[in-house]
Amino acid sequence: MSSGSSMRIRSSEYKEIAKRMRAIQEQQKRVVANMRKIKYKVAILSSKGGVGKSFVTVSLAAALAVKGRRVGVFDADIHGPSVHKMVGLPTGLGLPARQDGTIVPIEVPPGLKVASIGLLLPDDETPVIWRGSLKTSAIRELLAYLDWGELDYLLIDLPPGTGDEQLTIAQIIPQLTGFVLVTIPSEVSKAVVKKAAAFARRLNVPVIGVVENMSYFECPDGSRHYIFGRGAAREIAEEFNIPFLGEIPIDPRIREANDRGKIFFLEYPDSKAAKAFLEIAERVIGIIEGQGEGGE
Numbered sequence: 001m002s003s004g005s006s007m008r009i010r011s012s013e014y015k016e017i018a019k020r021m022r023a024i025q026e027q028q029k030r031v032v033a034n035m036r037k038i039k040y041k042v043a044i045l046s047s048k049g050g051v052g053k054s055f056v057t058v059s060l061a062a063a064l065a066v067k068g069r070r071v072g073v074f075d076a077d078i079h080g081p082s083v084h085k086m087v088g089l090p091t092g093l094g095l096p097a098r099q100d101g102t103i104v105p106i107e108v109p110p111g112l113k114v115a116s117i118g119l120l121l122p123d124d125e126t127p128v129i130w131r132g133s134l135k136t137s138a139i140r141e142l143l144a145y146l147d148w149g150e151l152d153y154l155l156i157d158l159p160p161g162t163g164d165e166q167l168t169i170a171q172i173i174p175q176l177t178g179f180v181l182v183t184i185p186s187e188v189s190k191a192v193v194k195k196a197a198a199f200a201r202r203l204n205v206p207v208i209g210v211v212e213n214m215s216y217f218e219c220p221d222g223s224r225h226y227i228f229g230r231g232a233a234r235e236i237a238e239e240f241n242i243p244f245l246g247e248i249p250i251d252p253r254i255r256e257a258n259d260r261g262k263i264f265f266l267e268y269p270d271s272k273a274a275k276a277f278l279e280i281a282e283r284v285i286g287i288i289e290g291q292g293e294g295g296e
């Protein structure tokens, strides 16, 4: 590897590196100051893709807001941001910026403050081709300049996996309140989401609980069909000694509302899924704010 000749850093390069380090420190200070105004910071995690993390993030956020909490949603999925679309904000809309450089999240019903990298991208077709360090910088910079104001909850939607984005969030947000895990009942998902639970444990970040999405499909005659299997979330909960937060049925209206940019929870408040989210929000509040039983 080594050629024998030592590497030299020229003073101009050193100055450049020092400048960059100072900028990072400055941003991290801003992140700490911003996060101090937010009581609970909760990231939605699942090693598995497509299990409904973003849908759970938006629905849980709406349910918490309906329960009187001040809630923000940050989409940390750089490659596949979707939160903005689920709440009806088009890709490329932008985020308002103030003269002092701070960025203002966009407010949508029921009073959710939303910020997504998707709002800053040119369109849905252009891929973001960034290495880990660039993703880390983008997340840090956004969290440094986004002005959420005072919030009770900031929910952070993560991409699938346990890589750059997940590590960045766990490392730059001081005292992350915890992760909410999302799985579907399939064996494949269960096995992969267990990795997410192990990841949380390794990082010493508490797991608030596990949500099972797409648990069953209910026919109009009331019969239930367990399309993806049964019991994955309860098994994860038991194995890792974490609360089971609830189960969300498969409902074609969920996909349809998400695609239309309508918040399902608000569009179909009488649905089983919306009611399940109210219960999940109640459990999350119980666990985090210490008011209730929490879990099962």
Ligand SMILES: Nc1ncnc2c1ncn2[C@@H]1O[C@H](COP(=O)(O)OP(=O)(O)OP(=O)(O)O)[C@@H](O)[C@H]1O
Binding pocket: 048, 049, 050, 051, 052, 053, 054, 055, 056, 077, 080, 082, 158, 159, 160, 213, 214, 248, 249, 250, 251, 252, 253, 254, 255, 256, 258, 259
């Ligand atoms: N319970 C459900 N019933 C029907 N459709 C659902 C349900 N949950 C999520 N969906 C749909 O499944 C798709 C995937 O959901 P979503 O985007 O929330 O998953 P994700 O885990 O965030 O995916 P990614 O890993 O790509 O970030 C979406 O089209 C969504 O509308």
Ligand SMILES: [Mg+2]
Binding pocket: 053, 054, 055, 077, 080, 082, 157, 158, 159
């Ligand atoms: Mg997603």
